[in-house]
Structures are given as structure tokens and as C-alpha cells.
Amino acid sequence: MTRLENPSVSIQDLSLNFGAISVLETLNIDVAEGEFIVLLGPSGCGKSTLLNCIAGLLDVSDGRIFIKGKNVTWEEPKDRGIGMVFQSYALYPQMTVEKNLSFGLRVAGIPKDEIARRIARAAEILQIEPLLQRKPSALSGGQRQRVAIGRALVRDVDVFLFDEPLSNLDAKLRAELRVEIKLLHSKLQNTMIYVTHDQIEAMTLADRIAVMKGGVIQQLDAPQTIYNRPVNRFVAGFLGSPAMNFLDGRLEKDDGNWHFAAEDVRIPLATYAFEKEPVPGAAVFGIRPEHVAFNSGSGWPFTATANVVVVEPMGSDTLVWLKLANQNFTVRVTSERTPNNADTVSIGFDPMRASLFDAASGTRL
Amino acid sequence: MADLAVPLPAATGSIGLDASGPRGPKPRHVFSRRNIFLYGTLIVVALYYLLPLYVMVVTSLKGMPEIRLGNIFSPPLEITFEPWVKAWSSACTGLNCDGLSRGFWNSVRITVPSVVLSIAIASVNGYALANWRFKGADTFFVILIVGAFIPYQVMIYPIVIILREIGLYGSLSGLVIVHSIFGMPILTLLFRNYFSSMPEELFRAARVDGAGFWGIYFRIMLPMSLPIFVVAIILQVTGIWNDFLFGVVYTRPDTYPMTVQLNNIVNSVQGVKEYNVNMAATILTGLVPLVVYFISGKLFVRGIAAGAVKG
Numbered sequence: 028m029t030r031l032e033n034p035s036v037s038i039q040d041l042s043l044n045f046g047a048i049s050v051l052e053t054l055n056i057d058v059a060e061g062e063f064i065v066l067l068g069p070s071g072c073g074k075s076t077l078l079n080c081i082a083g084l085l086d087v088s089d090g091r092i093f094i095k096g097k098n099v100t101w102e103e104p105k106d107r108g109i110g111m112v113f114q115s116y117a118l119y120p121q122m123t124v125e126k127n128l129s130f131g132l133r134v135a136g137i138p139k140d141e142i143a144r145r146i147a148r149a150a151e152i153l154q155i156e157p158l159l160q161r162k163p164s165a166l167s168g169g170q171r172q173r174v175a176i177g178r179a180l181v182r183d184v185d186v187f188l189f190d191e192p193l194s195n196l197d198a199k200l201r202a203e204l205r206v207e208i209k210l211l212h213s214k215l216q217n218t219m220i221y222v223t224h225d226q227i228e229a230m231t232l233a234d235r236i237a238v239m240k241g242g243v244i245q246q247l248d249a250p251q252t253i254y255n256r257p258v259n260r261f262v263a264g265f266l267g268s269p270a271m272n273f274l275d276g277r278l279e280k281d282d283g284n285w286h287f288a289a290e291d292v293r294i295p296l297a298t299y300a301f302e303k304e305p306v307p308g309a310a311v312f313g314i315r316p317e318h319v320a321f322n323s324g325s326g327w328p329f330t331a332t333a334n335v336v337v338v339e340p341m342g343s344d345t346l347v348w349l350k351l352a353n354q355n356f357t358v359r360v361t362s363e364r365t366p367n368n369a370d371t372v373s374i375g376f377d378p379m380r381a382s383l384f385d386a387a388s389g390t391r392l
Numbered sequence: 393m394a395d396l397a398v399p400l401p402a403a404t405g406s407i408g409l410d411a412s413g414p415r416g417p418k419p420r421h422v423f424s425r426r427n428i429f430l431y432g433t434l435i436v437v438a439l440y441y442l443l444p445l446y447v448m449v450v451t452s453l454k455g456m457p458e459i460r461l462g463n464i465f466s467p468p469l470e471i472t473f474e475p476w477v478k479a480w481s482s483a484c485t486g487l488n489c490d491g492l493s494r495g496f497w498n499s500v501r502i503t504v505p506s507v508v509l510s511i512a513i514a515s516v517n518g519y520a521l522a523n524w525r526f527k528g529a530d531t532f533f534v535i536l537i538v539g540a541f542i543p544y545q546v547m548i549y550p551i552v553i554i555l556r557e558i559g560l561y562g563s564l565s566g567l568v569i570v571h572s573i574f575g576m577p578i579l580t581l582l583f584r585n586y587f588s589s590m591p592e593e594l595f596r597a598a599r600v601d602g603a604g605f606w607g608i609y610f611r612i613m614l615p616m617s618l619p620i621f622v623v624a625i626i627l628q629v630t631g632i633w634n635d636f637l638f639g640v641v642y643t644r645p646d647t648y649p650m651t652v653q654l655n656n657i658v659n660s661v662q663g664v665k666e667y668n669v670n671m672a673a674t675i676l677t678g679l680v681p682l683v684v685y686f687i688s689g690k691l692f693v694r695g696i697a698a699g700a701v702k703g
Contacts, residue, residue, distance in 0.1 A: 071460070073654075082596075082600060084596050084599060085598070103599075103602075104599050104600045104602075105599070105601065105602030109600065110599070110600070111596070112599045113593040113596065113597060115591050115593050117591060117593035117594045117595075117596065117597035118597075119594065119597075119598075119612055120616060121615040121616060130598075130601050130603075130611075131600070131601030131602050131603075132599060134602045134603050134607060135602050178601070182601075239515075286536065334452065
């Protein structure tokens with residue numbers, strides 16, 4: 028992988044085993060100064076474990092961790108220059124908000140007036156001034172998470188670590204706080220490492236997303252690149268809701284042109300940008316439901332007719348389930364154009380926007 | 393107009409449904425079968441347990457002539473507190489004739505340090521086991537748990553020898569050490585389970601904030617664990633106060649705890665059996681655990697429930 032110059036956080040050959048179980052395997056990642064990195068993956072992929080390693084809450088089995096150019100592999104969490112925000116907020120229940128914010132500073136023996144100054148600043152940024160004298164039990168979920176962010180803020184650190192901070196909130200609050208975290212990042216310009224399993228959070232917040240699976244980073248790239256050009260079938264299927272359509276079939280070449288064939292369906296691949304010179308064989312064709320045009324006539328490199336199986340109205344738009352080459356295929360249409368069940372409809376798309384994967388290895392072709 | 397004559401359905405009932413049937417909460421009868429069985433059982437059981445206490449209180453307030461009449465259930469004709477005074481200050485055990493008071497103060501001197509010492513050590517043990525997964529923690533825990541299942545009687549004689557060798561045999565401090573050690577397995581288990589049930593992220597947050605082993609224990613964990621401390625105090629106070637075996641084995645007559653002294657008063661073979669004094673002495677001895685339960689019953693239940701949730 029490519030190495031950055033003067034990275035804010037640098038993970039080198041990091042491995043972690045619990046007994047015989049390997050959780051992280053020779054993992055490498057560089058985070059640039061002021062960058063917002065999101066670690067995204069299904070539960071059990073090792074993303075929280077990686078964050079805990081960076082925080083120093085877990086001892087690593089092998090490898091090194093640098094923060095701000097300093098090797099912190101053996102340092103205590105407090106000496107690493109990090110602030111951390113937890114999913115369950117982890118506020119000290121017996122302390123007021125103010126005491127919660129100041130706890131770390133009091134432990135570190137920072138003078139009183141300096142503590143007061145930092146709390147005032149954090150409270151102002153997060154708009155929690157009226158709550159300072161309350162106990163956490165008297166706060167709502169959103170307020171608690173704001174206090175938890177404040178606790179990281181007052182530490183005046185270089186790197187913020189977020190461990191699924193919004194997962195305990197309801198959908199509306201989650202959307203609000205997501206925007207606030209984004210604003211906070213643009214205001215503070217700190218390095219932030221953010222763990223989530225929510226792809227919307229990842230897409231909206233990240234400068235770069237690291238998609239993880241089984242303790243290995245599958246793809247590390249800008250959100251749009253990951254969305255449009257996933258490196259393998261796992262990344263393609265994990266991002267996007269509704270999920271990408273996958274058709275099983277074969278890659279074939281006749282008359283010098285490449286085709287993707289599944290039963291009676293033949294998709295010409297003239298506009299598709301191959302990663303490397305293709306070879307004929309079993310392959311998976313993937314295209315996102317929103318990249319398929321619906322009843323829009325000819326003019327597309329590929330058109331077909333299909334029968335509607337199920338219609339799923341989702342408010343702003345509707346998901347239409349079809350049968351294409353005897354496989355499930357979904358199309359996203361605006362709600363005004365919702366067809367009825369058993370209608371025969373025509374669809375069209377440009378393979379330029381599709382992704383082709385090797386059937387066996389799942390890597391992008 | 394003709395259609396006005398058609399009867400309208402009742403405002404609240406739908407057409408075709410019986411509008412006069414049951415509505416609202418189902419009525420409950422005080423003397424339903426269920427209530428009679430429930431309260432009947434409770435009353436019978438309560439009587440069964442309270443009757444001996446009643447007999448004891450009544451007997452302790454009677455003079456000996458009245459007791460000899462044999463009506464143990466009848467209330468005293470002449471109430472006298474003399475047996476209580478005698479039991480407390482002048483009942484004889486062997487050569488000593490200063491009553492239970494000496495045993496009471498011995499028991500206090502045994503119970504208070506044992507409770508404080510055992511809980512202080514066990515809470516730190518439990519905290520370390522639950523939160524700081526040090527090397528060998530699991531082995532240590534297994535050994536402790538096994539310790540909880542070994543019958544005390546097996547270890548009595550070896551401990552006698554150990555105490556004799558270190559010169560603490562027969563002293564109060566020797567007994568305090570014995571009580572603290574034997575309280576350790578169950579208390580450590582209790583505290584470990586309680587601390588394990590606390591969110592782990594709290595502990596992690598405190599570590600990121602820079603607090604160390606003792607900092608987290610005193611500033612984060614302790615203020616959150618009042619219920620479990622109350623449970624531990626009750627378990628230890630009642631357990632140590634009621635202990636007879638260790639008291640009789642590891643102390644000398646002048647340092648006997650209250651329970652041993654009670655036994656010696658009640659079981660003395662010479663002279664007349666003074667039932668009223670014996671009853672008063674027994675109630676006096678049982679008073680401390682009883683008071684502890686009454687005062688802290690609610691907290692006790694809450695703590696037991698909190699500690700029991702997670703293994």
C-alpha cells in the first residue's frame with residue numbers, strides 16, 4: 028500500500044491474536060493530518076478491536092503504532108494524545124457533567140483555571156452549557172453523547188477516536204448528531220478515526236473509508252470510489268442500500284467484443300472499463316438499483332423486458348423486484364412511476380456503471 | 393319523514409354487538425378463592441415462624457414460679473425484666489459471673505475488624521479480577537471458587553497449628569484473620585460479579601482519562617457500588633456474629649464471642665434451669681443480626697439482585 032508522508036496516525040504490520048484466533052492480520056494504514064477516516068464493516072470484522080489497539084486499551088501481538096510520529100505501541104492510553112468516544116457514552120454516573128468533563132484533567136493535575144477554561148470552550152462548542160451541573164441520568168441520549176464528545180474535546184488531543192458513537196441513538200437524533208460531528212471536524216480539523224457499521228454514516232462523514240472484513244482491510248479509498256468502483260464482491264454488496272444486484276453468468280468474447288451472458292440475457296461490455304485484460308469464464312455482474320433506467324425506451328447499451336414480482340414502496344421512491352435471467356433483480360424508481368405486480372416492464376442501463384467480479388475469487392475484473 | 397323513524401344504534405355500541413355486556417376493568421372480590429388461599433397460606437406460615445419468638449419473649453418476661461405452671465403460651469401475669477438484666481450482666485458461665493455483656497463486646501471486637509478487613513480485600517480482589525485481566529487471573533479465580541466449596545471443618549486443625557506457630561492462637565486478632573480468610577471466596581465472587589456487570593466502556597473511558605488502578609477503584613467503581621457493599625456487610629456481620637465453631641475453637645474463655653457464651657449459659661448443667669434468663673440471653677444474642685436485617689432489608693434485596701444478574 029502507499030505510505031503517506033508525516034501521517035498523523037500510522038499503523039504498521041499490526042497483528043492481534045486472542046489465543047489461536049487471529050483478529051487482525053498484519054494490518055497497515057496511514058491516516059493523514061486532519062483526515063476523517065471511517066472504519067466500516069460488519070460486526071466481528073475487527074474494526075472496534077483496531078480502534079482499541081490505537082487507543083492502547085488492547086495490547087497488540089505484533090506490529091507498531093505511531094501517533095504524531097511517536098511510537099506509542101507500548102504507551103498507556105493517557106499518554107497517546109487521543110480522546111475516545113464510546114457507543115454507550117460511558118459517562119461516570121455519579122458525577123455531574125462538569126465533573127465528567129474535568130475528570131481526566133483533574134487526574135492529570137492540570138491547574139483549576141485551565142480546567143475551567145477548557146470546559147467552557149468545549150461546552151460552548153457542543154452547546155451543553157445549561158447542562159453542566161446535571162447528572163448523566165438527567166440527560167437525553169443525544170445530550171449524553173454530546174457530553175461524551177466533550178470529554179474527548181477537553182483533553183486537547185491530536186486524534187479523536189469514535190467507537191460507534193451514534194449506534195445507541197434513534198434514527199432522527201443519529202442524523203442530527205452526524206451533521207454535528209461533521210461540523211465539529213471541519214471546525215477543529217483534528218484527525219478523526221470513526222468506527223461504524225452504518226454505511227450512511229461512513230459515506231457522509233468520511234474523507235476515506237476503510238472497509239474491513241475478517242481483520243483485513245478490503246478497500247481504503249474515498250467514499251465515492253468505494254461506492255462506484257468496489258474492489259471485490261464483498262465491498263460491493265456491503266455498501267449501498269438497497270444492495271447491488273448480482274447476476275451469475277459467464278464472460279464471453281465473440282467477434283472481438285466482450286459480453287456477459289446469463290441464460291438468454293446478453294450484456295455488451297463495450298463501455299465497461301476492465302481492470303486488466305479479461306479472460307472468458309464464470310463471472311458475476313453487479314449493478315446498483317439506482318443505475319438502472321425504468322421504462323425509458325431505447326438508447327441504452329443494454330435493454331430488456333422483465334416481469335414485476337414484488338413492489339416495495341419506500342416513500343421517496345419504490346423498489347421494484349424483477350426476474351432477469353431467472354435471477355432476482357431490483358430497480359429503484361420514483362414513486363410516481365410505480366408499476367403493478369405482474370406487469371411487464373422494460374429496463375435499460377449502461378454497463379459503464381456496472382462492476383464485474385470474478386466468480387471464484389470475487390475480485391473486480 | 394319516514395326514515396327518521398328507523399331506530400339508531402346506540403352511540404357506543406356497534407350494530408349487532410351486545411352493548412350491555414362487561415365493560416372497563418374486571419371487578420375483583422376481596423373474598424375470592426384466590427385471595428383466601430393466598431392470604432391464608434401467608435398467615436399460617438407467618439404464625440408458624442413467629443410462634444417460637446412469641447414464646448421466647450413471653451417466657452423471658454415471666455418469673456420462675458409462673459414458668460413452672462407450664463402455660464407456655466399464656467402472656468405473663470406479672471411482667472418482670474429481671475431475667476434480661478441477669479442475662480446481660482450477671483449470668484454465670486463457669487467461674488465468670490458477668491453475664492453476656494463480656495461476650496457481646498468480644499463479638500463486637502471480632503465482627504467489626506473482620507467485616508472491614510474482609511470487605512476491603514475482597515472488593516479489591518473482585519475489581520482486579522473483573523476489570524484487570526491479569527495473567528493467571530482465571531486460575532486464581534478457580535482456586536478461590538474451589539475454596540468456597542471446601543468444608544470449613546477440614547481446615548480447622550491445620551489453622552490451629554498455623555495460628556499457634558505465629559503466636560496468634562487464642563487471641564481476637566487470630567480469629568479476625570480466620571474470619572477474613574473464610575469470607576474471601578464468597579465475597580470476591582460477589583464483588584467480581586458486580587463489577588463485571590458494570591459497563592466495560594466506563595472502565596475504558598477512565599483509562600483513556602488517565603486514571604490508574606487505584607484511581608479507577610476509588611473514584612469510579614466505589615461510588616457506584618453501594619448496594620453490593622451493603623450486601624457484603626450484611627452477609628459478613630450476620631455470618632461472623634452468628635459463628636460458633638470458629639469462636640469456640642480459636643479463642644479462650646475470656647475472649648469467647650457472644651454465641652459461645654450463650655451456649656455456655658444455656659447448657660450449664662448445675663443448678664436450676666432458668667428458662668426466663670436463657671430466653672432473654674438468646675434474644676439478646678440474636679438481636680444484632682435481626683436489627684441489621686430490619687434496617688437494610690430493602691438495600692439487601694436490591695444488591696443481591698444487582699450482583700446476581702451476571703455470572
